[in-house]
Structures are given as structure tokens and as C-alpha cells.
Amino acid sequence: MNKRIAVLGATGSVGTQALDVARARGYKIDFVSGGRNAALAERIAREFRPTAVAMADLRAANELKYRLRDTSIRVSAGLKGICEEVEASECDTVVNAILGGAGLLPTIAAIDSGKRLALSNKESLVMAGEIVMKRAREKGTEIIPVDSEHSAIYQSLKSGKPLEIRRLILTASGGPFYGKSRAELERVTLDDTLAHPTWKMGRKITVDSATLMNKGFEIIEAAHLFSVSPDKIDVVIHRESILHSAVEYIDNAIIGQFSLPDMRACVQYAVDYPDRFETNLPSLDLTALGRMTFGKPDTEAFPLLNMAKRAFFEGGACPAVLNAADEVAVEAFLNGRISFMDISRVVFNTYDMMRGARYARTLEDIIASDKEARELAKKYVK
Numbered sequence: 344m345n346k347r348i349a350v351l352g353a354t355g356s357v358g359t360q361a362l363d364v365a366r367a368r369g370y371k372i373d374f375v376s377g378g379r380n381a382a383l384a385e386r387i388a389r390e391f392r393p394t395a396v397a398m399a400d401l402r403a404a405n406e407l408k409y410r411l412r413d414t415s416i417r418v419s420a421g422l423k424g425i426c427e428e429v430e431a432s433e434c435d436t437v438v439n440a441i442l443g444g445a446g447l448l449p450t451i452a453a454i455d456s457g458k459r460l461a462l463s464n465k466e467s468l469v470m471a472g473e474i475v476m477k478r479a480r481e482k483g484t485e486i487i488p489v490d491s492e493h494s495a496i497y498q499s500l501k502s503g504k505p506l507e508i509r510r511l512i513l514t515a516s517g518g519p520f521y522g523k524s525r526a527e528l529e530r531v532t533l534d535d536t537l538a539h540p541t542w543k544m545g546r547k548i549t550v551d552s553a554t555l556m557n558k559g560f561e562i563i564e565a566a567h568l569f570s571v572s573p574d575k576i577d578v579v580i581h582r583e584s585i586l587h588s589a590v591e592y593i594d595n596a597i598i599g600q601f602s603l604p605d606m607r608a609c610v611q612y613a614v615d616y617p618d619r620f621e622t623n624l625p626s627l628d629l630t631a632l633g634r635m636t637f638g639k640p641d642t643e644a645f646p647l648l649n650m651a652k653r654a655f656f657e658g659g660a661c662p663a664v665l666n667a668a669d670e671v672a673v674e675a676f677l678n679g680r681i682s683f684m685d686i687s688r689v690v691f692n693t694y695d696m697m698r699g700a701r702y703a704r705t706l707e708d709i710i711a712s713d714k715e716a717r718e719l720a721k722k723y724v725k
């Protein structure tokens with residue numbers, strides 16, 4: 344039987360790649376959501392014939408409704424519309440590839456509906472990891488990570504028991520600025536930043552890879568997904584992006600997952616788990632690769648990496664504040680309003696002003712802190 348899936352964030356980078364996998368594997372698409380791009384959403388809807396499409400942007404939803412007026416495809420609008428369609432969908436698996444904090448409530452909706460969650464939206468776990476994981480346990484919902492590092496760890500964890508884990512080894516490409524000093528980083532441009540050496544990704548995550556904020560978020564993501572303290576998660580710079588991450592066990596065995604970097608493999612693993620199927624993606628030729636290198640991250644030039652650990656330990660809404668400030672700062676950088684090094688300045692200033700965030704407990708508290716941090720970060724951008 345063909346799998347039925349929903350793809351949230353289907354017009355984005357990972358979403359588009361999830362649709363590639365659906366084409367190759369013959370999954371039935373039951374529901375897709377998009378952001379603002381109604382023209383692309385129309386093409387997706389006409390190709391895959393889902394039951395429903397939702398657009399986060401209200402104007403885009405109206406435009407799509409008009410574009411699809413000759414079909415019976417239902418068009419919903421806004422975050423609320425996305426969440427309602429997730430709950431109503433008769434799919435087996437929800438692939439959440441929404442970008443940023445906007446992915447949190449759809450994650451909760453997927454968990455509450457008891458469908459498998461193939462999670463690419465790391466912000467769900469960064470912002471509210473404790474709540475998300477607790478809710479998934481209560482509802483008996485499986486969360487299978489799509490983020491390449493976490494997919495690698497998930498696969499490597501099949502080799503041992505939780506108590507046998509010594510540490511997780513999270514690999515990082517190091518981004519385009521590996522080896523640069525703080526002084527050199529003051530002069531880098533937007534074009535320099537968007538030239539990622541190994542992964543093809545959206546602009547936001549490409550910038551986060553350059554600041555290592557992405558790796559910081561991935562520490563928080565891994566800590567929640569696998570119940571491992573950030574103290575036991577080591578970041579290792581691995582320029583080739585071939586070892587996607589690994590687990591070290593107490594008997595010194597390191598078990599890792601190797602392949603050419605391609606998000607489509609991660610999506611397929613999460614949807615088809617526990618089965619594996621052949622793919623039409625190129626396979627890794629180790630002798631052609633020849634060698635792999637490993638190094639330590641420079642936490643002084645890239646301070647956002649350790650900032651993520653600090654936010655995790657301070658708890659409450661601190662990681663959500665970090666994420667919100669980073670989203671605002673990166674957007675300002677992409678629009679040419681601030682420099683590369685200003686990103687961490689905006690993040691630090693915002694974080695310092697939000698000391699009360701650590702006392703947040705509920706989802707509502709976290710969402711309120713997220714809003715407040717965004718407003719504050721916008722002031723620092725000015």
C-alpha cells in the first residue's frame with residue numbers, strides 16, 4: 344500500500360525535496376501547506392491532487408482559492424487552517440518542513456492527531472522541546488527526525504541501549520567561514536555567507552550554518568529528541584559532510600551514518616521507517632572521496648554555538664527567545680540592514696533583556712516570550 348503523507352512547508356527547500364521523494368516512492372499526498380507562493384502551491388496541487396491545501400499567508404490563500412476554482416481541492420488559510428487540516432487529514436505521516444517558529448503549532452497538531460511526525464522543523468524542539476516530547480509520549484506519537492544529523496543519530500542509536508550511550512557526536516560542515524577570525528568575520532558580505540560548501544538549503548538556514556547558530560539549535564534538538572544532556576553532545580567540524588553524525592558507546596565503539604549529503608534520503612528514511620528502500624539518489628564511493636577530516640569548532644569566533652547550550656540550561660522560554668532573536672536578525676541581514684557580526688549582537692542584546700523568559704512553563708508563556716523577543720530584536724536592528 345502506498346503511504347499517505349502530508350507535507351507542511353511544501354513550497355520551501357526541504358518541502359520541495361520531500362515532494363521529490365513522494366514522486367520517486369509513489370506516496371499519496373493528502374495535504375500540503377505553503378507560505379506565500381500561491382503559483383507554486385497551485386502547481387503542486389495540480390500534480391499531486393491532495394484533499395486540501397493551506398496557505399499561511401491569507402492573501403496567498405485567497406489567490407490559491409481562485410487559481411484552484413475548477414477543482415474540488417479545499418483551500419484553507421492561516422496557521423489555524425494549517426493546524427485544522429493536519430488534524431483532519433487521513434495521512435499516516437506528517438512531514439513538517441515549515442521554516443522557523445511558525446512550525447511549532449502544526450507540530451503540536453500532528454502530535455495530538457496521533458500521526459507519525461517526520462520532523463524537519465527544528466524550531467519546534469528548540470522552542471518547546473520539553474512540551475513537545477512529553478506530549479508525544481502521552482499521545483504515543485512517533486517523532487522521526489528529518490534533520491540530517493538527527494536522522495544519523497537516530498539510525499546509529501539502533502546499535503545500543505540508552506544507558507550505553509557515552510556521547511553524541513554532532514558533525515558540522517563549519518559553513519563558508521570556517522577558519523576565519525572575528526576580525527575577518529567583520530568584513531564578510533551576504534554573498535560570501537550564502538555560498539555554503541556542501542549543502543543545498545534555504546537562505547535562513549544557510550546563514551545559520553555560517554554563524555553556527557544552526558549547530559547550536561541542533562544541540563538543543565538532539566538533547567530533547569534523545570534525552571541526552573548538551574554536556575554529552577560534542578560538535579565536530581567535518582568539512583566533507585559525509586559522516587552525518589555518530590553515537591559513541593561506553594565500550595568506545597563509535598557508530599555513525601555515512602552518505603552523500605541529500606535531504607531526500609532523510610525524508611525517505613523518516614517516512615518509510617522501519618523499512619529501507621532503494622533510491623535513485625547517487626551512492627557514496629568511499630575511494631573516490633579518499634579522505635575525511637575532523638576538527639574542533641572555534642567557539643570564540645562563533646559565539647552562538649555555546650549560547651545555545653546556555654539557553655538550554657537556563658530553560659523555560661530561553662531557547663525560544665534565542666530562536667526568535669535569531670530569526671529577526673537573520674532576516675535583517677538578508678535584507679542588507681545589518682552586518683554578519685551584527686547577527687550575534689542583536690541576539691545577545693535581546694537575550695540579555697529577556698531574563699524573565701527562564702520562568703516560562705506553558706506553551707502560551709513560550710509563545711508570549713517569542714513575540715516579545717521578536718519586538719525587542721526589531722528595535723535592536725534599528
Ligand code: MG
Pocket residue numbers: 490491492561
Ligand atoms: Mg542539520
